Amino acid sequence: MKTILLVPTGEGVGLTSACLGLIYALECQGIKAGFLKPFSQEAQAKTEDRTAALYQHLFKDETVEPIDFETLTQRLNQGENDELLEDAVRFHRQIAKKHELIIVEGLVPTSRDPFAAEINTALAKALDAKVVIVSNANINQATTSAEKVESLLRQYGGVSCGRMSGVLFMRTKGLSEESAQIPVTLDPSLRLVDETQSFVAQIQKTHAHIGSKDLPVIGLVPFSNTLSVPRISDLASHIQASWINRGDANQRRVLHSSLIASNIEYELNKFVAGELIISASDRIDVLLASSLASSNGIPLAGLVLTEHHQPNNDVLNFCQSAIKLGLPILHTPLSTFETSQRLANFGNEIPVDDTERAEQVTRFVSSHIHPDWLTSLINGTHQQRLSPSAFRHELVQKSIAAKKRIVLPEGDEPRTIQAAAICQSRGIAQCILLAKPEAVVEVAKARGIELPNDLEIIDPDLIRDNYVAKMVELRKGKINDLQAKEQLQDTVVLGTMMLALDQVDGLVSGAVHTTANTVRPAFQLIKTAPDYSLVSSVFFMLLPDEVYVYGDCAINPDPNAEQLAEIAIQSADSAKAFGIDPRIAMISYSTGTSGAGAEVEKVAEATRIAKERRPDLLIDGPLQYDAASVESVGRSKAPDSKVAGRANVFIFPDLNTGNTTYKAVQRSANVVSVGPMLQGLNKPVNDLSRGALVDDIVFTIALTAIQAEQQSA
Numbered sequence: 001m002k003t004i005l006l007v008p009t010g011e012g013v014g015l016t017s018a019c020l021g022l023i024y025a026l027e028c029q030g031i032k033a034g035f036l037k038p039f040s041q042e043a044q045a046k047t048e049d050r051t052a053a054l055y056q057h058l059f060k061d062e063t064v065e066p067i068d069f070e071t072l073t074q075r076l077n078q079g080e081n082d083e084l085l086e087d088a089v090r091f092h093r094q095i096a097k098k099h100e101l102i103i104v105e106g107l108v109p110t111s112r113d114p115f116a117a118e119i120n121t122a123l124a125k126a127l128d129a130k131v132v133i134v135s136n137a138n139i140n141q142a143t144t145s146a147e148k149v150e151s152l153l154r155q156y157g158g159v160s161c162g163r164m165s166g167v168l169f170m171r172t173k174g175l176s177e178e179s180a181q182i183p184v185t186l187d188p189s190l191r192l193v194d195e196t197q198s199f200v201a202q203i204q205k206t207h208a209h210i211g212s213k214d215l216p217v218i219g220l221v222p223f224s225n226t227l228s229v230p231r232i233s234d235l236a237s238h239i240q241a242s243w244i245n246r247g248d249a250n251q252r253r254v255l256h257s258s259l260i261a262s263n264i265e266y267e268l269n270k271f272v273a274g275e276l277i278i279s280a281s282d283r284i285d286v287l288l289a290s291s292l293a294s295s296n297g298i299p300l301a302g303l304v305l306t307e308h309h310q311p312n313n314d315v316l317n318f319c320q321s322a323i324k325l326g327l328p329i330l331h332t333p334l335s336t337f338e339t340s341q342r343l344a345n346f347g348n349e350i351p352v353d354d355t356e357r358a359e360q361v362t363r364f365v366s367s368h369i370h371p372d373w374l375t376s377l378i379n380g381t382h383q384q385r386l387s388p389s390a391f392r393h394e395l396v397q398k399s400i401a402a403k404k405r406i407v408l409p410e411g412d413e414p415r416t417i418q419a420a421a422i423c424q425s426r427g428i429a430q431c432i433l434l435a436k437p438e439a440v441v442e443v444a445k446a447r448g449i450e451l452p453n454d455l456e457i458i459d460p461d462l463i464r465d466n467y468v469a470k471m472v473e474l475r476k477g478k479i480n481d482l483q484a485k486e487q488l489q490d491t492v493v494l495g496t497m498m499l500a501l502d503q504v505d506g507l508v509s510g511a512v513h514t515t516a517n518t519v520r521p522a523f524q525l526i527k528t529a530p531d532y533s534l535v536s537s538v539f540f541m542l543l544p545d546e547v548y549v550y551g552d553c554a555i556n557p558d559p560n561a562e563q564l565a566e567i568a569i570q571s572a573d574s575a576k577a578f579g580i581d582p583r584i585a586m587i588s589y590s591t592g593t594s595g596a597g598a599e600v601e602k603v604a605e606a607t608r609i610a611k612e613r614r615p616d617l618l619i620d621g622p623l624q625y626d627a628a629s630v631e632s633v634g635r636s637k638a639p640d641s642k643v644a645g646r647a648n649v650f651i652f653p654d655l656n657t658g659n660t661t662y663k664a665v666q667r668s669a670n671v672v673s674v675g676p677m678l679q680g681l682n683k684p685v686n687d688l689s690r691g692a693l694v695d696d697i698v699f700t701i702a703l704t705a706i707q708a709e710q711q712s713a
Contacts, residue, residue: 001096003092004022004101004132005127006022006134007134009133009148013136013171018134020051022132023035026101026377029375034061036088036091036092036102036104038104039119040067041107043069049066050350052064064094081122093397104129132167132168133149133164135168136170136173139174145203158209168217170221218370227360227361227364231252232301233250236249240334243328244310252326255275256276264283271290273300274300276304278336281308282307291323291327294322302328305331306334307335386578391540398705398706403430405506406429406704408508409509410509414447415692415694419694420433431456433456463494464494474525496521500525508700509686510687511697518687519555522685526685529711534680536552536566536570536679537675537676537678537679538677542671549574550650550652554687557654558654564586564651568584568606569614570679572649578706582617584610584649585649586620586651588604592623594637606651607622618642620647623641625661677703684704
């Protein structure tokens with residue numbers, strides 16, 4: 001799946017035209033691209049989004065309805081940025097079902113919407129998208145044009161961030177009139193090869209990377225008066241006007257506008273084709289002159305009468321010939337000056353119903369996009385990254401599909417109750433709280449938590465005795481009835497017995513219990529899976545750009561080479577289960593053969609064993625952390641490695657290193673970590689941090705449900 005996000009440097013750059021033109025250019029290359037606009041900026045509530053509507057009309061394809069502007073701003077004000085990005089991922093996945101390449105329209109930064117740039121940056125990461133910067137330009141002002149691009153580029157970390165795909169210059173001024181001719185069909189001969197090369201050469205005098213292979217200029221689209229002009233019908237609401245005669249308002253376009261203020265004999269030169277005449281409504285001479293011009297075959301764009309009142313019927317009767325010829329006439333209560341000001345500030349956006357202009361603009365833009373760039377986009381490979389937003393989305397969707405029963409032994413703990421209520425209401429899992437029902441109800445009432453009707457609450461005192469005999473049988477020779485009954489007082493042990501007997505599919509605990517309290521009963525009653533000799537753990541580290549898997553950071557203090565290889569294999573399989581294509585780095589304090597010592601040799605041997613057992617996996621080591629995660633360092637220290645600089649699964653040599661690293665990254669980089677998730681058990685049991693937030697518990701329940709589905713497959 002390839003995704004291209006188009007982000008504008010500011011208002012009025014032609015973002016919609018750029019999106020539609022790129023989609024058309026791809027279609028002419030035989031690629032049916034999908035289109036996504038996650039968030040609408042239409043200010044009026046329940047207004048159809050322009051780009052989405054035009055895309056559906058032009059390409060006869062469906063897209064999703066974007067989140068409306070009012071909802072967007074409300075949720076941003078409530079701090080729901082992550083949830084909005086998860087919605088964007090959900091939309092993206094819907095479109096991805098039918099398309100292998102998706103064009104995404106970003107938000108336009110305005111004085112009203114200062115958050116747009118931040119959302120666009122987050123959107124690029126959430127959708128793992130390549131970015132095309134869309135900006136306007138002036139051939140005679142290369143440095144100014146470059147600085148607009150540079151300002152936006154800095155928000156993404158510069159060219160070196162690896163996300164940049166190119167720059168598309170729209171509405172470029174300073175070119176000859178011939179360059180703005182409108183093609184009847186896609187016409188690649190219109191592409192301004194020499195002009196583009198010359199313009200890029202000027203830019204590179206001050207900004208060498210713009211136009212380089214790392215940030216190519218993918219098109220130079222001239223400004224076109226014909227394509228940038230609105231119809232007279234588009235202007236009416238903008239100037240608060242009502243129609244005296246609508247006429248051909250949907251066909252006539254406003255090439256220029258003229259304010260008639262002096263004696264009419266000095267203004268007659270303004271009555272030309274495509275002109276919008278603006279005058280006070282008491283200027284009957286202007287109305288009559290407009291009528292006469294129309295009768296003489298001059299197709300004026302229209303006439304706007306301002307202030308006062310509309311002309312009376314006797315005057316309009318004199319203008320019947322012009323009215324019959326379709327001259328649009330409007331009246332606005334605004335002053336002549338106010339009307340002129342508003343028209344001067346009218347945007348160039350294509351209205352939803354102006355399909356003729358949309359078709360022309362689409363062909364025009366696509367004719368100017370570099371075909372070599374299109375070919376590289378279509379044929380180029382892209383290393384897939386699973387973003388945190390995509391990870392959370394996939395987590396929820398897979399757990400909903402799994403439909404598993406998850407027992408929560410800490411059933412009266414407030415965060416656990418709230419998490420269970422969320423999971424139950426969203427269908428993430430069927431949750432079972434082990435607690436006194438009245439205690440749960442009391443906590444829910446105090447915290448304002450609405451308990452779903454189908455949420456199961458089981459009183460441990462009512463079921464405990466049912467498990468005594470079974471527990472003695474499972475731990476034959478190690479405990480008697482009395483000891484079993486005593487251990488079953490612990491709800492974690494009770495929940496683990498329910499799991500051992502297949503009455504539930506998974507267990508989550510640890511909000512108030514230690515890791516040992518959660519894990520020990522699992523070791524005793526669930527035991528390890530047939531393919532494994534040990535239990536280990538992974539954390540899913542939700543870094544800004546990508547989700548990493550860290551193992552083992554919670555269970556094994558000092559694994560030997562065999563055990564470390566097994567942890568690597570378990571972690572790779574866990575990564576796969578959650579949509580991550582594993583590239584596994586065996587971490588050490590030295591890379592390759594650069595260092596020596598028992599610890600390095602252990603990692604090298606573990607790498608050899610893991611490769612031998614699972615030749616299907618990409619595994620390399622020993623690798624230092626920077627050599628594993630930073631592309632430039634990886635190329636330098638391990639140039640032949642397929643993992644170095646690209647790793648997403650990190651296997652640490654011991655618990656000391658793993659736990660320290662995960663906590664350092666989590667706290668220093670303010671990264672969300674999901675886990676620890678235990679792996680290697682016959683059935684899924686997962687531990688929580690005692691400082692876990694409600695969201696942490698929700699995601700751990702979802703993880704557990706997916707594990708259960710994987711193990712039952």
